[in-house]
Amino acid sequence: MRDLTLAACSVLLAVSASTTLGPEFIRLTIGKGWAGANDLRVLYEDSREFVGGRPASPDPVRRVIPPAGHPVVYAFVGWLPWSVARLVWAMTQALALLVVIRTLLLSRGSRGLAATCCAVLLALGSTAVGTTIGNGQLGLHILVLVLVGIALSRREAPTLATDLLAATALALALIKPNIALPFLWLAVIGPFQIRVRPLAFTAILFGGLSLLAAQFQQGELVRVHEEWLRRGSFVAVHWGYGNLHRALGSLGWKALILPVATAGLLYGAVVLRYRRIEPWILIGLTALFSRLWAYHQLYDDVLTLLAMVWLLRTASAPGRPFALGLFAANALVLVLPSAWAFEKPLQVLYESSHVAVWIADLAFLVFEAERGRRGHLDAGTSNVRDAQKLSQSAPLSLGAATM
Numbered sequence: 001m002r003d004l005t006l007a008a009c010s011v012l013l014a015v016s017a018s019t020t021l022g023p024e025f026i027r028l029t030i031g032k033g034w035a036g037a038n039d040l041r042v043l044y045e046d047s048r049e050f051v052g053g054r055p056a057s058p059d060p061v062r063r064v065i066p067p068a069g070h071p072v073v074y075a076f077v078g079w080l081p082w083s084v085a086r087l088v089w090a091m092t093q094a095l096a097l098l099v100v101i102r103t104l105l106l107s108r109g110s111r112g113l114a115a116t117c118c119a120v121l122l123a124l125g126s127t128a129v130g131t132t133i134g135n136g137q138l139g140l141h142i143l144v145l146v147l148v149g150i151a152l153s154r155r156e157a158p159t160l161a162t163d164l165l166a167a168t169a170l171a172l173a174l175i176k177p178n179i180a181l182p183f184l185w186l187a188v189i190g191p192f193q194i195r196v197r198p199l200a201f202t203a204i205l206f207g208g209l210s211l212l213a214a215q216f217q218q219g220e221l222v223r224v225h226e227e228w229l230r231r232g233s234f235v236a237v238h239w240g241y242g243n244l245h246r247a248l249g250s251l252g253w254k255a256l257i258l259p260v261a262t263a264g265l266l267y268g269a270v271v272l273r274y275r276r277i278e279p280w281i282l283i284g285l286t287a288l289f290s291r292l293w294a295y296h297q298l299y300d301d302v303l304t305l306l307a308m309v310w311l312l313r314t315a316s317a318p319g320r321p322f323a324l325g326l327f328a329a330n331a332l333v334l335v336l337p338s339a340w341a342f343e344k345p346l347q348v349l350y351e352s353s354h355v356a357v358w359i360a361d362l363a364f365l366v367f368e369a370e371r372g373r374r375g376h377l378d379a380g381t382s383n384v385r386d387a388q389k390l391s392q393s394a395p396l397s398l399g400a401a402t403m
Contacts, residue, residue, distance in 0.1 A: 005324055006114035006316060009331040013118070013125030016335035021124060024134035029090045031134070037086050039299075040077075040136020044085055046070060047078035051216050056227060060234045065138075067224040068209035069175035071216065086136070093133050096140035097123060100305060103147060107280055109313035118316075118331075122308050126334045128301035138176045139302040145173035146183045150283070153187035153198040167201030174206050178294035179303060182264065182286050185271040192276075233258075236295035242355045245295045264293045277372035280310045281365055288362045292355075301354070304330070307361050310368065326357075326364055333357050 028037045046063050049056075050070035056063045063070075070078075077085035100123045108119040123129050132139045152158070152166035170187060173180035188199045214221035236245040248256050267289055274282055284307035291303045308330060314320045315327035333354050 002316065002318065002324055003112065003114045005328055006112075006118055009328055010114060010117035010121055012331055012335055013121035016125035016127065017121060020127065020130040021133070024130040025090060025094075027134035028093070028136055029086050035134075037089070037134070037136040040086065040089055041082075043073050043136070043138075044078055044082065047074040050074070050213070051078065053216055053218070056231075060231055061239075062231070063228060064231050064235055065175055065228075066177060066210070067213040067217075067228055068206055069213075071209065071213050072172065072175060089136055090133075093136075093140055096144045097129065097133075099144050099147075100140065104305070104309060104312075107309045107313070109316060112316060115312060115316035118312055118327075122312070122331075122334070123305055125331075126302065126305065127336060128299055128304075128334070131299040132302055135299055137299045139179065139300055142173050142176045142179045143302060143306070145169045146180055149173060149198075149202075150183060150186050150279075153195055154190055154279070158195070158197075163195075163198045164201055166198045167205055170198070170202045171205035171209065174202075178296060179290055179300060182267050182290045182293070183283075185268045186279075186282060186286060189268065189271045189275050232295075240295045240297050241351045242292065242358070243296055244293055261294065264289075267293075274369045274373055277369055278310070280313070281369050281372060284308075284310045285362070285365045285369060288358055288365065292358060292362070301334075304334075304358065304361070307365065310365065311361065314368070323364065326360055329357050330361065 027035060028040070031037060042062060043065070047070045050063065050067070051074045077088050080088060101120055104119040104122055105116070108115050129140070131137070149166045149170035152162045152169070155162055166187060170180065170184060173183070184199065184202065188195050210225070211221065214224055217224050240246045244260055248260060270285065271282065274285070287303045287306035291300065311323060311327050311330065314323035336350060
């Protein structure tokens with residue numbers, strides 16, 4: 001039954017991959033009109049205008065990344081001709097996708113054929129991944145940067161060089177803070193110590209990028225950040241789905257959005273509680289928290305791939321029927337067409353089904369985290385090396401996948 005279910009999920013994911021991935025890469029590289037690499041076009045034009053010292057467009061959905069991101073995007077693709085920038089972005093998207101697939105493969109647990117096929121096809125068949133590629137979004141790049149930052153900062157014997165590399169990856173990931181910010185806790189709170197140095201380096205590097213960005217706008221550091229926060233708040237209230245910010249905006253409780261966003265920093269207490277469990281449970285919890293806490297559009301559903309690592313590992317193990325059923329439900333919502341393809345009533349059903357599955361995933365991972373935490377405490381072990389080796393195993397495999 002287990003192998004049959006996983007095989008059925010593989011077929012479903014394979015069909016989705018065969019029908020979406022190619023067209024999305026075409027849309028990114030040579031697609032015409034508004035739909036062709038539409039989000040990359042905004043990033044590209046915003047970076048050129050920002051670095052050129054021009055004021056922001058009145059369009060509220062422009063310049064919605066932090067000011068520090070504009071010089072980075074410009075240095076990456078903004079200085080290139082538009083057609084070349086699209087090709088470069090496509091190549092880096094493909095590389096990031098390969099890194100995510102390799103990470104899923106290295107961390108899948110079971111070596112069975114069905115589990116291996118699922119690990120490969122989870123990313124390839126995901127509608128969110130396809131939309132990220134076709135729109136030219138940042139999600140895949142940010143996932144890789146976050147995973148590299150966690151891998152390097154949680155090494156058993158960190159050095160100044162590895163902490164600097166980790167901080168560089170995390171500072172770049174903060175270009176999309178609604179994805180990256182909660183993951184900083186995993187870099188700071190290790191299994192047996194609080195890692196201040198990677199956090200300090202990240203703050204210095206991101207602060208330096210912010211100061212650099214302000215120089216392109218007459219040195220008006222406060223103004224460019226106020227403008228970014230105002231535009232970001234507007235977008236969070238009026239767009240996106242399946243997150244607390246959007247829910248508060250829909251209910252007319254806009255005044256609570258900033259307090260809720262700030263309260264999200266308390267997620268560090270969760271990381272502290274579960275700091276010694278299997279890291280992939282903690283990474284999955286953080287991904288789901290990030291997805292449900294802050295503003296996201298459907299392309300940011302790529303975050304949920306990180307929760308699939310532990311879910312696939314447990315679903316492919318014997319005697320875990322609930323995990324198997326939950327994995328199948330996730331495979332189904334991963335391949336559903338984009339919410340934008342539906343009219344309003346069906347769109348609500350689409351969004352509700354996704355949120356319901358993510359909440360079930362979150363509850364399952366909390367259950368697994370408590371099991372892991374009790375198992376560690378019940379064992380009464382004080383062998384730091386063994387526990388640290390367990391806690392490092394998954395991030396080190398990430399390092400192997402990304403370096």
